Amino acid sequence: xxxxxxxxxxxxxxxxxxxxxxxxxxxxxxxxxxxxxxxxxxxxxxxxxxxxxxxxxxxxxxxxxxxxxxxxxxxxxxxxxxxxxxxxxxxxxxxxxxxxxxxxxxxxxxxxxxxxxxxxxxxxxxxxxxxxxxxxxxxxxxxxxxxxxxxxxxxxxxxxxxxxxxxxxxxxxxxxxxxxxxxxxxxxxxxxxxxxxxxxxxxxxxxxxxxxxxxxxxxxxxxxxxxxxxxxxxxxxxxxxxxxxxxxxxxxxxxxxxxxxxxxxxxxxxxxxxxxxxxxxxxxxxxxxxxxxxxxxxxxxxxxxxxxxxxxxxxxxxxxxxxxxxxxxxxxxxxxxxxxxxxxxxxxxxxxxxxxxxxxxxxxxxxxxxxxxxxxxxxxxxxxxxxxxxxxxxxxxxxxxxxxxxxxxxxxxxxxxxxxxxxxxxxxxxxxxxxxxxxxxxxxx
Amino acid sequence: xxxxxxxxxxxxxxxxxxxxxxxxxxxxxxxxxxxxxxxxxxxxxxxxxxxxxxxxxxxxxxxxxxxxxxxxxxxxxxxxxxxxxxxxxxxxxxxxxxxxxx
Numbered sequence: 001x002x003x004x005x006x007x008x009x010x011x012x013x014x015x016x017x018x019x020x021x022x023x024x025x026x027x028x029x030x031x032x033x034x035x036x037x038x039x040x041x042x043x044x045x046x047x048x049x050x051x052x053x054x055x056x057x058x059x060x061x062x063x064x065x066x067x068x069x070x071x072x073x074x075x076x077x078x079x080x081x082x083x084x085x086x087x088x089x090x091x092x093x094x095x096x097x098x099x100x101x102x103x104x105x106x107x108x109x110x111x112x113x114x115x116x117x118x119x120x121x122x123x124x125x126x127x128x129x130x131x132x133x134x135x136x137x138x139x140x141x142x143x144x145x146x147x148x149x150x151x152x153x154x155x156x157x158x159x160x161x162x163x164x165x166x167x168x169x170x171x172x173x174x175x176x177x178x179x180x181x182x183x184x185x186x187x188x189x190x191x192x193x194x195x196x197x198x199x200x201x202x203x204x205x206x207x208x209x210x211x212x213x214x215x216x217x218x219x220x221x222x223x224x225x226x227x228x229x230x231x232x233x234x235x236x237x238x239x240x241x242x243x244x245x246x247x248x249x250x251x252x253x254x255x256x257x258x259x260x261x262x263x264x265x266x267x268x269x270x271x272x273x274x275x276x277x278x279x280x281x282x283x284x285x286x287x288x289x290x291x292x293x294x295x296x297x298x299x300x301x302x303x304x305x306x307x308x309x310x311x312x313x314x315x316x317x318x319x320x321x322x323x324x325x326x327x328x329x330x331x332x333x334x335x336x337x338x339x340x341x342x343x344x345x346x347x348x349x350x351x352x353x354x355x356x357x358x359x360x361x362x363x364x365x366x367x368x369x370x371x372x373x374x375x376x377x378x379x380x381x382x383x384x385x386x387x388x389x390x391x392x393x394x395x396x397x398x399x400x401x402x403x404x405x406x407x408x409x410x411x412x413x414x415x416x417x418x419x420x421x422x423x424x425x426x427x428x429x430x431x432x433x434x435x436x437x438x439x440x441x442x443x444x445x
Numbered sequence: 446x447x448x449x450x451x452x453x454x455x456x457x458x459x460x461x462x463x464x465x466x467x468x469x470x471x472x473x474x475x476x477x478x479x480x481x482x483x484x485x486x487x488x489x490x491x492x493x494x495x496x497x498x499x500x501x502x503x504x505x506x507x508x509x510x511x512x513x514x515x516x517x518x519x520x521x522x523x524x525x526x527x528x529x530x531x532x533x534x535x536x537x538x539x540x541x542x543x544x545x546x547x
Binding site for chain 2: 039040129130214217220221257260261262263264265266267268269270271282283284285286287299317320356357358360362366367368369384386387388423424425426427428
């Protein structure tokens, strides 16, 4: 029986680079997938591309490609990645150029476009799923709209012989499902295989999060050698069942517990995980140990997709201003609370009225407010005031009011930091699938 | 006893919705968790942190529960004022839930 070996080389855009190089070199992989595109990354990339038409893809692309391409070419490992962000063709051109510089002239690089549906969303009549507000009310604040593509164009690129496939927005599991569909020739209406293939993608897409990363809780859940965490390898059988494992020499661990945490990560109704090509059903999934750092997972199923694609819409939503200051030693929480009261009153006196604010003490109530456990008085607290404002000028004033606590506030305040950032908000709309036209480009250096 | 003694947990975020898994270390404890870690108990534990609903999904084959909390992320990770805008630390807060002895 054939097995496809898929590695995950990154779980987010800033992820560690060496684990992917080790996988490419020693993992006996067929495919290495890099998932590098968070929800708002593509909106920020779109802004970057407006300033510079050659920009708009992942800033770490060059460093990653230079690190992994030689090993991938040597070992015959194909790469599938969404580093293209708002400019997949530009990302592919740079990748082809890097390959040429590395002496890998024959490397075939493909870019996939069609996820950018800004025009359709701007000109259509769409409402945000969560807030119900109309998209066209945003006017000039609308920045980007990208549909989550399915496996179709990635499979097409693989069939055309591409060794590196670069997408913009695509469903994260689709980056893994596509090589499975391509390798095993799964029919696009074989819902159970597509459902189980989605399980494969979902388990692997966050890389180290299934091999012991984001898992350790000393004494309860110990994980060896996290500084040398190994990224996962999925050994996938023709029926989609897989063994999740890692390189023996790498740190971390693969256990039923690490796999179950990742299986349910970012899942709502486990019977209806909506994907572009299938609605995956995780309710029948089984997870069992198959030896040291080997876990066998099977039983995912599926039903036909909804015909609607999720579209992430990025828009400018004001400015967030923030200021922080620390108090320590006896009475620190009381001085921190006094500081918060002073800043609140200063907002009223100076007429500063952000749309929304937070006044909190880091170390006391910044994370869970009322759900926090009451315990002994902390030895130090950090005052934090944050607010969202319509203008940059107003947002600046928030941090300045915290800063003036140095000479105008409680005793012993230190270590002020302040910041202002423009808010790139993201919400979703649903777009009929037939309104999206994808294209595969084979790109030369 | 605390939930942390019987189960582990991970939080995920999508928009303004948080999901928190509760996974039994020992499948034999699943029934105890199912009886006591109810949607109502989770809602009460988080109090005003959750503006919307709390829905529980059961996964007996994994000895796990999955809670979906709407309106729990300050408007969503991209615009929230929270220091932990993803709500990633919510799983640890939930593990502090008090449970009756088995």
